[in-house]
Structure formats: C-alpha cells, structure tokens
Amino acid sequence: MNATDDWYDIEQVADRTYHIDEAGGYGMVLFEGEDRSVVVDAGAGVGDLYGLTTELVETPVTMVLSHTHWDHIGAASQFDDVLVGQPELPADGRVAVDTLTDEFEDAAAAFLRRWLEAGYDLPDGFDPDGYELESFEATPAPVEEGIDIGDRTLELYPLPGHAPGQIGVLDPATGVLYGGDVLHVDRDLYVMFEGGDLEAYVDTFATLVDLRDAGAFDTLLTSHNEPITGDDLAVLEKLRDGVREILEGDREYEIADTKWGDVRSYPIGETNVLTPIDR
Template identity: 30%
Template sequence: MLTEPFVTDYCRANIWLVHGRDLDMLVDTGLGICPLAPELDTTPGKPLLAVATHVHLDHVGSLHEFSWRAGPRIEAPFFETMPDEATYAHMFRNFPGDVSELPYPGWSSAGYAIRPAPLHRLLDEGEVIDLGDRRFTVLHLPGHSPGSIGLFDELDGTLFSGDAIHGGHLVDDMPDCDRTAYRATMRRLIDLPVRVAHGGHADSIDGARMREIAQDYLRRNGG
C-alpha cells in the first residue's frame, strides 16, 4: 500500500500494488501531484496493469503515467478528458489545508488538473484479471459513483473495494452518488465471503468489520 503522505486526509487515497507471477496490478493512482511510477517496486519488462476503481480525482491523478490502463466501462468516456464534473478535481483547487508540504517550490493546488488517461481495457461485472498465480473478479459496486468496481480474489477472500466500502467515512452525497444503488451494494457485500477488504481510504478491515459497516449503513439509510 502506498499513499500521498502530505495530502489532506479528505483527499488522501490508498494505492495498492499487487505482485503477480506474470502480471502486476496497480489499484488506483492517487491525486497525482507527484509522479507515482518511480515510487513503485516493479520488475523492468514485467507487464503492469493500472486499474482505476472509479474516476474520482483521488483515484486517477497519476493514471496517465501508465501505458496499460483499465477501469469501469460505465465511466470510460470520462477517462478520455477527465472533466471536473466527473472527477471533482475542482474540489481540490484551493482546498483548505490541501497539503502539509509542497511537492516542489511554487506548487499550488489552484493549478491542479488531471491529465486524460483513456482506458485500454473496459471492465464489466464478472470479468477476470489474471495475474498468473492470482485471479481477481470484477464486481460492479455502484453507489459512491455509477461505475465503482471492486476486485475480488475468490480463492483467498481478498477484496480491493475502492470507495464502495472501507473503514473511514463513506461518501454518498456527491452529485453522482446514488443511495438506492449504494444500499444494494451493501446488501451484496454482506453476503460476500470476504476475508479482508483493502479500501480506497483508511486501514484495511477484516470481513467481519466490513459486514458491520455495511449493516450499519443500511440501518442508517432505510435498509
């Protein structure tokens, strides 16, 4: 797990690098205020697939740095231009307490922008990303965003859940959120045999805690 340590907590997302036998997988790419690729422990010449769980700013900022990119088909058109209305990049411009340390002299969040990163592989429910020794099934987990996906290793119960569920504050009140869809996602997660969930924010959680969070969401939002 990597993160951008000097970014305000609200916009700081988790970045996950998964090493496979034949292929490495990068799950989300942060805000991109500094180059991400040089920080990764990868093997020269080994393929790397960068997967975006959804198109929000804190998950796609460095996606353009990678030559092989995947993400949810439902949100694919937005990756072509990374418009503010889809990424919410405008929220970070002049955000109070945006960073605690400048990435370089003269940097300002007022000039923050996300470079386009068209997808090479469009992911739908049920597709499989095969790393050679591990296989991750794509789950469509809408609610936080229309196209939000998770990546589930059905053999060992590992879920990369993006912002669908994690141990921090779950956001369901932005313009592209859908609470009805989110409730359906939570009901699905309760029944999923997850051993550990690595989310887009906060610490990883075990399956029991994940189900508690999902059940609590349903109680607070009408089931």
C-alpha cells in the same frame, strides 16, 4: 524528497499485495502477479506512481480505477493500460477530471494549496505551478471475466452508490477486497456527489455481505481508511439495513456543513450517510 519511495508510504498487507498511500490519505492497492500486476487507483497524481510500481514488481502493470473522482485518477496518465468501469467511461474512451461531474475541477488545486499552507514537503522536481490532472485513454474493465495476472485471476465487482461505475477488486488467493470509496473518510458514506445513489448502495452492501459470508474475503481495504477485518466487517450489514431505512423514511437526519456545502447527515452507528439537501 524522492518522487517514489519517499513520497509514498508502502505497506505489504498480504502475500504479493501492497497498500500504497499518497499524502497521508489517498490510498491505492498493488496486486503482484506472475505475468502482470494490477494497481487499483492513482491517488492525487503528485508522485511518480508508475515508477514506484515498477520498482516493487517486475511484471507489466495495469491500472484499474475504482471510479473516476479526482483523487483516484491523479497518476493514471502515467500508465499505458488503464481500465475503468463502463458507466464512467466516455464514448471516446478519454477520461478527464470532469468526465463524471464538474464538482472536482478545482479539487486538485485546493489539495495542493492546503498542502503547501501546512508547510509540507513535495517530491524533488515537482512543479506546483504545472500541477494538473491530465486526461488519459482507458478501456472498459472486464467485470465478467476478471483480470488474469498469471498465477490467479482478480475478480471485479460493481459497487455503485458513491459513484455509478465504482468497482471493487478481489484477490481470492488472499481474501483481500479493495473497494475504493465504498466507505469514505471515517467510514462515512459520501452520497452527495453527482451520481450518488442510495438504492444502489443497498445492493452494493448486499453484495459485500454475500461475498464475506461466502468466505470470499476477510479484509476490506478502502482508499481513505485503515483495513477492516474480523468483527468490524459487521458494519456492512449494519449499513445495508440503515441505508434501506433511510430510503423508507425511517431515519432522522441533521444538516451538516461540509467543504462540499450543506448536506443531510444520517447517523448509522459511527457512520454518517451524507446526501444532498434535496434528497
């Protein structure tokens, strides 16, 4: 299996915009520009993401991390130019899997173990015994200025809640906004990890609703879901209001058993908001 084309699934979702999926569930987005291109997030780090992006585009590629959880930083060390939201950037500028929290120190190994136990293939030349997420140098993402890629400027928006430094990347030319884990698997909200913040989530959904209503985007991409468009974007205000009700004590919850341990689970429509037991 080739480490680039055969390992990743690639779909063009808009003009000069590619959705890249690794291992059937770890999503990234590549925005192609005239002077440089931007890939947002780095997946699980098994494949040659740098090689893939340089096959897809001819301009230099900057890596932007929506946040620094393990499944978003995997291949970041393959890139020379990496940008991270300031709240998740260490003072020495070096990002590692345990920079934000030690909750994910064993997550990559657990992923690989599940993958092998299921009998799935790995890229040619990949050494399972040597698999680890390497640390890398990063600089602050220019949230105020955005990222000039030649023919247009990508806009950056803080979207905390799931992680303190999470940022979204908006291409105003196509109306595509990539929001990392603003909605997690099955459009659930994962607020149970260190740095999760329900109050920040309310502000994040308010930001997204305002941007949508202003016509800034009509397609929301996330790492672990299908694109959200049209009437489905009404989920944003539903979650804004529902999370606010959780904070006000007006929502019931049940205890759910997850691979991360027991959590509180608050249903809001088809979404479950997962928070720590003691929050």
